[in-house]
Amino acid sequence: MVKSQKHHIQTEGLKAPVISIGLLQWIKSNLFNGVFNSILTIVMLFFLYKIIPPFVKWAVIDSFWLSTAEQCRAGDGACWSIIPANIRFIIFGFYPHELHWRPFFAMIMLVSLLLYSKNRDYWKKSLVYMWIAGLFIMGVLMKGGLLGLSSVESDQWGGLPLTLMLSFFGMFAAYPLGVLLALGRRSKMPAVKTICILYIELIRGVPLISLLFMSAVLFPLFLPEGLTINKILRAQVAIIMFTSAYIAEVVRGGLQAITREQYEAAESLGLNYVQKMRLVILPQALKIVIPPTVGILISAFKDTSLVVIIALYDVLKTTRSALANPSWMGFSPEAYIFVGLIYFVCCYSMSNYSRRLEKELHA
Amino acid sequence: MKKGNPVNSTENTKQRVDFLNDPKIRAIIYQIAVLGMVGLLGYYLFSNTVENLNRQSIATGFGFFHKEASFEIGESLIQYSAADTYLKALLIGALNTIKVAFVGIVLTVILGTFLGIARLSTNWLVSKLAAIYIEVMQDIPILLQLFFWYSFFYDILPPPREAIEPVKGVFMSNRGLVFAVPESHPAYKYMAAAFIAGCIAVFFVRRWARKRQDKTGQIFPVFSFSIGIIIGLPLVTWLLAGAPHKMSVPELVGFNFQGGLNMSPEFGALLLGLVIYTAAFVAEIVRAGIQAISRGQTEAAMAIGLKPGQVLSLVILPQALRVIIPPLTSQMLNLTKNSSLAVAIGFPDFVSVASTTINQTGQAIEGISLIMVVYLCFSLLTSLFMNWYNKKMALVER
Numbered sequence: 001m002v003k004s005q006k007h008h009i010q011t012e013g014l015k016a017p018v019i020s021i022g023l024l025q026w027i028k029s030n031l032f033n034g035v036f037n038s039i040l041t042i043v044m045l046f047f048l049y050k051i052i053p054p055f056v057k058w059a060v061i062d063s064f065w066l067s068t069a070e071q072c073r074a075g076d077g078a079c080w081s082i083i084p085a086n087i088r089f090i091i092f093g094f095y096p097h098e099l100h101w102r103p104f105f106a107m108i109m110l111v112s113l114l115l116y117s118k119n120r121d122y123w124k125k126s127l128v129y130m131w132i133a134g135l136f137i138m139g140v141l142m143k144g145g146l147l148g149l150s151s152v153e154s155d156q157w158g159g160l161p162l163t164l165m166l167s168f169f170g171m172f173a174a175y176p177l178g179v180l181l182a183l184g185r186r187s188k189m190p191a192v193k194t195i196c197i198l199y200i201e202l203i204r205g206v207p208l209i210s211l212l213f214m215s216a217v218l219f220p221l222f223l224p225e226g227l228t229i230n231k232i233l234r235a236q237v238a239i240i241m242f243t244s245a246y247i248a249e250v251v252r253g254g255l256q257a258i259t260r261e262q263y264e265a266a267e268s269l270g271l272n273y274v275q276k277m278r279l280v281i282l283p284q285a286l287k288i289v290i291p292p293t294v295g296i297l298i299s300a301f302k303d304t305s306l307v308v309i310i311a312l313y314d315v316l317k318t319t320r321s322a323l324a325n326p327s328w329m330g331f332s333p334e335a336y337i338f339v340g341l342i343y344f345v346c347c348y349s350m351s352n353y354s355r356r357l358e359k360e361l362h363a
Numbered sequence: 364m365k366k367g368n369p370v371n372s373t374e375n376t377k378q379r380v381d382f383l384n385d386p387k388i389r390a391i392i393y394q395i396a397v398l399g400m401v402g403l404l405g406y407y408l409f410s411n412t413v414e415n416l417n418r419q420s421i422a423t424g425f426g427f428f429h430k431e432a433s434f435e436i437g438e439s440l441i442q443y444s445a446a447d448t449y450l451k452a453l454l455i456g457a458l459n460t461i462k463v464a465f466v467g468i469v470l471t472v473i474l475g476t477f478l479g480i481a482r483l484s485t486n487w488l489v490s491k492l493a494a495i496y497i498e499v500m501q502d503i504p505i506l507l508q509l510f511f512w513y514s515f516f517y518d519i520l521p522p523p524r525e526a527i528e529p530v531k532g533v534f535m536s537n538r539g540l541v542f543a544v545p546e547s548h549p550a551y552k553y554m555a556a557a558f559i560a561g562c563i564a565v566f567f568v569r570r571w572a573r574k575r576q577d578k579t580g581q582i583f584p585v586f587s588f589s590i591g592i593i594i595g596l597p598l599v600t601w602l603l604a605g606a607p608h609k610m611s612v613p614e615l616v617g618f619n620f621q622g623g624l625n626m627s628p629e630f631g632a633l634l635l636g637l638v639i640y641t642a643a644f645v646a647e648i649v650r651a652g653i654q655a656i657s658r659g660q661t662e663a664a665m666a667i668g669l670k671p672g673q674v675l676s677l678v679i680l681p682q683a684l685r686v687i688i689p690p691l692t693s694q695m696l697n698l699t700k701n702s703s704l705a706v707a708i709g710f711p712d713f714v715s716v717a718s719t720t721i722n723q724t725g726q727a728i729e730g731i732s733l734i735m736v737v738y739l740c741f742s743l744l745t746s747l748f749m750n751w752y753n754k755k756m757a758l759v760e761r
Contacts (some may be wrong), residue, residue: 010651030485030487030488031484031486031487031488035485037484037485040484040486040488041488041489044486044488044489044492045488143495168659186709187420188390189390189393189394189397190394191394191397191398191755192393192397193392195397195398195401203740204742205735205738205739205742206700206734206735206738206739206742206743207700207701207703207714207738208700209704209706209714210703210704210714210731210734210735212726213718213721213731213734214731217727217731218727218731219719221411221412221415221727221728222408222411222412222415223411224411224414225415225418226415241392243588271535275747298501298502302502302503302504302505305504305506305507306506306704308506308707309704309707310507316506316507316510318482320510330518332510332511332514332518333511333514333515333518333519336511336514339507340503340507340511343500343502343503343504343507344499344503345504345659347501347502348498348502353504361750362479
């Protein structure tokens with residue numbers, strides 16, 4: 001009785017001081033813990049004060065959204081009008097104007113298929129068939145020539161669909177190739193091993209741009225007379241060659257992380273090489289390397305922008321063409337911020353997804 | 364008889380193994396098949412190429428090296444004119460690549476380390492700002508960033524007449540960045556020599572100090588001694604040479620600046636883009652490296668009585684660097700390879716000079732192989748250095 005009373009009195013008496021709870025406490029322990037940190041916070045706040053209000057004034061308060069270029073020039077703010085005025089060219093490039101709905105629906109299909117595939121519960125055989133059907137429909141939508149759709153040559157493809165296509169097929173084809181190269185590099189056959197090492201190290205040692213130059217200038221020389229492959233496909237091949245070497249190195253890391261016992265156990269079950277790899281080793285190895293693989297896929301997505309240099313009209317090149325129009329010249333920061341946002345959203349959602357997947361797989 | 368049996372049976376099974384089921388023979392057959400396919404593909408491509416070259420009458424070989432290049436190069440570290448040979452033009456391109464890569468790597472490591480430490484700061488604001496920087500910069504293609512900075516120089520900055528002067532003696536305009544530098548004087552050459560001499564002296568003193576410490580246990584104040592020698596020697600030389608302090612200050616003459624050191628918009632944009640982009644990756648590497656060292660290490664080092672500086676240099680850094688250096692080298696290599704994007708904004712790096720050469724001579728095969736060989740050399744040198752460093756730093760286990 002006495003004890004409990006004493007206890008009661010104590011809790012009554014010990015109320016935390018205002019400074020150690022709530023917002024004030026948070027500010028104290030996160031921004032002003034120590035002399036150095038306090039100075040740092042004040043300096044940072046001063047810089048933010050110097051940067052953010054002028055930026056907001058430029059980007060929001062004084063900005064133009066649906067005006068003409070002349071009105072923009074008269075004002076001081078950001079000229080976002082360059083985006084709506086050129087949006088169809090930036091997104092679709094030289095695709096025939098009245099047929100823009102076709103790449104539009106193809107992109108919607110691709111994005112919804114990707115979103116659908118995010119959930120691991122749907123990773124079954126049916127998903128593979130869905131993808132095959134989806135890719136076929138997307139191909140028909142882009143190319144036409146079937147079901148009464150008029151045909152659109154691939155040199156008219158451009159903008160965001162081209163960026164998505166180059167990166168998607170780049171990853172899609174580079175992945176199995178990369179796995180094969182990694183297996184080759186780990187092989188006990190000296191000839192196979194040497195060829196794989198040479199390929200991987202050679203590709204990883206040179207910049208992507210040299211491969212793209214090669215695709216633009218040298219591939220036509222490599223092929224017999226009369227046989228031509230269009231420029232987009234050639235660039236696609238270069239991207240696949242490049243990405244596969246990087247994927248191979250990541251997968252090799254995964255293969256090395258699998259212990260000897262796994263190989264031996266698989267062999268003692270009487271599995272042959274293909275069965276051993278397909279059923280035992282690769283499922284484990286590929287699971288380990290999901291995070292670095294997504295990292296490679298993200299950089300492959302960003303790297304597709306390099307096709308600008310061999311004059312393919314991806315989304316960055318269409319933006320630059322829009323900027324080359326004399327009436328919109330000089331508004332490049334606005335246009336580049338817009339394209340940057342597109343890339344950011346794609347890459348950020350990919351890396352976020354990879355982080356989530358990593359957590360799920362660990363659990 | 365009993366002894367002979369098992370031998371016989373193994374011999375029998377050996378004989379019974381089908382010729383095609385012997386793993387050794389199979390491996391040989393597979394390899395012959397792979398080599399044959401690669402060889403055939405190579406031969407096919409080669410014969411096509413030879414035929415195409417003959418048909419289009421394109422010259423082969425590196426004979427163009429000694430022809431006159433007849434194109435100007437915007438900036439070069441050594442004297443160059445359009446009358447010089449292609450070989451010299453390519454050399455200048457390679458030097459420009461090395462220049463941008465070297466300056467870029469130094470700045471990237473500084474900025475990246477700074478950001479990586481900021482990301483781990485207990486200050487919420489600093490940590491969050493660093494996190495935003497890292498996330499945003501990693502997710503935007505480097506080429507887009509280069510275009511952005513290039514347009515920053517050309518579209519946003521004013522012409523030289525209205526140049527912005529953020530700090531005295533530094534002018535920013537659409538002709539690039541101009542800043543004051545000390546006027547050339549023989550004293551600076553002596554100072555450079557003194558600096559190198561100081562570095563060599565420090566190297567030997569450190570070795571001697573370590574030996575002495577191993578023998579006698581006496582600690583020599585290496586750090587303060589090194590700082591003193593490396594800064595002091597050039598300073599004394601400067602004073603002895605009469606302390607020249609005349610500066611070459613940029614002045615507006617006509618439409619452009621004269622004097623001072625000029626950094627072209629192309630170089631500036633390339634450097635800014637590369638440093639800002641790569642620093643985001645370096646920051647993540649540094650953060651991971653620091654986090655890899657458990658707190659127990661710091662506490663243990665303090666418990667045996669080391670000073671904070673010693674804790675850092677003797678305990679934390681050697682361990683953190685072991686984690687940091689390999690990925691850091693690959694980022695440096697990435698920066699070097701990404702510097703080839705200079706071709707998109709018109710900075711005359713190696714790729715850009717080589718592609719002009721290809722356009723003029725039509726010899727694409729030689730040009731592209733040159734690009735590949737030069738970058739492969741960079742990669743090879745880097746990985747050689749890395750292997751050496753890894754061996755030096757690797758955990759020595761008993």
